[in-house]
Amino acid sequence: MLTVRDLPTPEVLRRFAQRYPDADVSAVSAFLTLLRTATELSQALDAFLARHGLLQGRWWVLILLFREESLESSPSVLADKAGVTRATMTGLLDGLERDGLVQRVFDAEDRRRTTVRLLPAGQAVLDAVMPDYYRRVRALMKGLNEEQRTLMKSMLGSLRGAADVFA
The missing domain is CATH 1.10.10.10 (Winged helix-like DNA-binding domain superfamily/Winged helix DNA-binding domain)
Structure with a gap:
């Protein structure tokens, strides 16, 4: 799986938004951060489990x-x-x-x-x-x-429910 370790800066995202008007800089930034975090957590879990065979x-x-x-x-x-x-x-x-x-x-x-x-x-x-x-x-x-954990689960549930936009 390819991961983006170097997330784009707000300036870079603004340049993309100038070229691609549908780009919502805040949404893209949050989305990329979520993808990177999920990937890093999955990789860390893989490494942990590998130590247990x-x-x-x-x-x-x-x-x-x-x-x-x-x-x-x-x-x-x-x-x-x-x-x-x-x-x-x-x-x-x-x-x-x-x-x-x-x-x-x-x-x-x-x-x-x-x-x-x-x-x-x-x-x-x-x-x-x-x-x-x-x-x-x-x-x-x-x-x-x-409270933050409950909010996080709710927010992630909302995103999971909308993930079919990529289907």
């Missing part, structure tokens, strides 16, 4: 399974919840199963139906990662009080 996709699958009371789900439901294709989920599950963290359980009556189960080894990985993850999230967010 994980990639984000595999970590999310373990979390999604743990969220289920039965610790089980279907591959298609996992793909939908993770926002990835079924083919991508198949690859994630292949690796997790190869590492003994999850197990595919085939329906006895219809082998096309599969359930994925979080195994104790997968739970142990989460148990090793999550306390450190939560400490780091707390440290990241400590500069915002509850």
